[in-house]
Amino acid sequence: MKNINQVIKQLALMLALCMVVFSCTDKLEENDGQLAADDLDFTNSEDMVLPLIGGYSAVYSRGWEDPLLIGVRGDDVNAGGLGDQPQFADTDLFIYDNGFWMYNQIWENFYGDIVRIISSRETIQSYKDFAVEEDDLDRADQYMAECKVLSGFTHFQMSRLWGDIFIIESSNISAELENGVKTKAEVMQYISDLMDEAIPFLLDARPNERQDVSGGVTKYTALAIKALANLELENYQAVADVTGEIINSGKFNLYPDYYQLFKKPGERSNENLFELQFSDYGTESGAANNHLYAPFGPSSWTPAVEGASSGWGFYEPSLKFIKFMLDRGETTRLSTSVNFTPRGIDEITSDPEYATLPSFVTNVSEDGDVFNDYSRAIFSSGKHYLPSTQLTPGRTDYGSGKNFIVIRYAEILLMYAEALTQGANGTAGTADQAVNEVRARVGMSALSNVTLDDVMDEKFAELAMEWGVRYFDMIRLNKYDELSYEGRTFTAEDEYLPYPQAQLDLLPLE
Template sequence: MKNLKQLLKPLALMLVAFMTIVSCSDKLEENDGQLSADDLDFTASEDMILPLIGAYSETYSRGWEDPLLIGVRGDDVNAGGVGDAQGGFTNADLYNYDNGYWMYNQVWENFYGDITDIVNSGETILKYKEFASGDYVNLADQYIAETKVLSGFQHLQMSRLWGDIFIITNSNVSTDIDNGVDTKEEVMLYVSELMDEAIPFLADMRPNERTDVPGGVTKYTALAIKALANLELENYQAVADITEEIISSNKFSLYPDFYELFKKPGKLSNESLFELQFSDYNTDTGSTNNHLYAPFGPSSWTPAVSTASGGWGFYEPSLKYIKFMIDRDDETRLVTSVCFTPRGIAEIMLDPSYSTLPSYISNVTPDGDVFNDYTRAMFASGKHYLPSNQLTPGRNDYGSSKNFNVIRYSEILLMYAEALTHGATGTIMTADQAVNIVRNRVGMDPISGVTTDDVMDEKFAELGMEWGIRYFDMIRLNKYNELSYEGRTFTAQDELLPYPQAQLDLLPLE
């Protein structure tokens, strides 16, 4: 294909090339190994990358609802817009679940739609493999393994939300649905075993070292997802062993500037094990592949670049998180993670213990964007904020061209440390050393005698606002008291979302 090299420059550029390929196999008719001009030619081995691109496209094109619903129940995040049209989202944050609320069903459909298309992509690549020879056989195995990693990640996220879910293993989903839902434990075991199937065929390198599919998943992405699944299973020795393998590879390191890690300079850094990639191609007009970051943005601000658009104010760092960070004097991570408004600053100061705040707390970001007061929220997530001066000239959408971090090396280090505090053994370093690598990056003093609570505090500081990590840690450790904050009361019955009513009406979920 004459345009393939151009499409491969960054992976984001490939996404436009493939929007419907993953469903093409439904209409394929084989004729002595050749297909009609309107269909795929499975003998053209160089084209087998196209269904893989489709699998990445499905994964990257996340609905804006997905990360919001995944993360909002943690004590690091509050829903913006109390009492307005997003009342169902606010109620989810308060553990008052309404399974008729549209967002539950939308997220369910987003993930299962992606999983089905990803599995279909793997099956399509397998058809190419039947006619492949030489290096293309190994390449087909690698591409199929990559689809398994992408499918495993999405199964993991769904089971974290709903617990017992359908495991989708082939594009004829009716068979899997007829088998009924699997328990959360079974799903996590499936994800772990799926990663074991994939790992032998994956590239032994960082995602940012790949030149064929820049930033695509590798062996270490699969190991990280396997570690996350075993963390959910509380199989701490497995977590220690898996994360130790990642650490001992010596391929990953923390990006030195925590603030810029979440901005354009931090794209596909040596810290990234998995990252959703987006681009406006550094052009002022034309096609874009962007995530919709508006839900994270302020509805009123005075950006340094006056044409930059604001957002909706749906996702707000909690007062609890902010006070926790102030108490630690965790300046770099607080300034990075939270964008303040004057009203929010005043709210903090209503507490006599915080009547005098550190000078670094300001409604002006380090890049000169001013966050004004707005109704829905008092704070915005700095990890989902792109400074207006980093926008491509002519591109004004909030966060345009910003990547979405998913799994970072700091999380690997902290998972390793936690596993050791639960009694697992490791040889590469101590729990103290792992935690202090993370602390050192942001200028925090080293600590010793690290406990599980210390690791949880470090994860709270380091990974707040990211993919519900805090929430899933707290329910795994039964720390319901942490989630009973700012007037909320959390119980064991609140751990999982209820199945969407629309799915109960359609599927054998009960």
């Protein structure tokens, strides 16, 4: 079986494959099941991995705007100012313009991904139709189940942004659109059920244990997505059951070094249940598959490795978050999450209550990169920062080769604790134990008799700037006062983005 490292360089081929799947399927039907010479050879089961990699490439090739828009409305993040994207900054203030290009681009990004994933799944089914060996049949079922997980993740992100959306289950797109949009609750239930369909066929392993598709999704990725969907449904017993199953598996643990978790040493660690894979292949030039991290980075720095590129300054940890962390006595998580500038430090100390800061608050990272003042922001995200010393020699792009963590075990533990504080029964220990496992990793003292507020504070500290977790927690719990900060006013009408005007003009949206 081909390893992902052998086929990942064929991503361009994968894109082409996803585009021709429908025509290949049509030709197969037209020729009464006989493949013409220029068609895919569905009898060659070894190539079954190729459409699967096509599905992964759809999810991995995220636009830079996707994670920024998903996360920017939380009170943990501010949009960088004085830039060329004023409507992005307005979104951070809950001022929405449905003509903003970014809304439409993300809508198209995610739905384009869903179509490509479904295309991959249907192509794998065609390989299965010609398969004879039991191993090939089982592998086809596994690969199609993986596509269901990828589709579930993509639907999940869209519904959190827009609420009511289309569910796309097949390549008959016109029929799917005719079904109309489904409510957010219906979408989340669909995702939960889809994970149930997939789980029996998925590997009972951590993603980093996979030998065929390194870091690919497994049973536990599906369980995690099911837990997230049920959290949105406020079905807390289901959340406790599913996260409890992950915990009781004994397969996952917290990476010991919180700082390095978000750098190259933490890639494909035992903590990561879902992680977007990128690489520059350890070569100084040539092919590379990178996420564009520049929007997260500082637009002025003095890197330890001369020539390393700076960022754009579009994504800034909030002053509220920083003061919250200082008040808690956080060290490791604060210094990991926030890259400070001199101007940012001055802004903190201008408040008499924070006039004296601990020595770890500095504009120099532990790897020797210096963060200078720049106009758009006074802080940048440390979780999206790759030290210049970890760049492959010859590669200068900000964050080149860095993976993008999506779901990790710390979030599973805290969702389990949250469910228990909401009245659910647990089989994987107490809420205290789950929360304290997360706290112990970063040297925070143990708590007892934790409450829902304690868990929310822990999620704020642990998961800030990660995929909008904080924002979606706050709207789910109707904690609008938390989002009304630094001059903002948040109301229930601000929970979801408006449908993009370009889609209103094209689709039967209501």
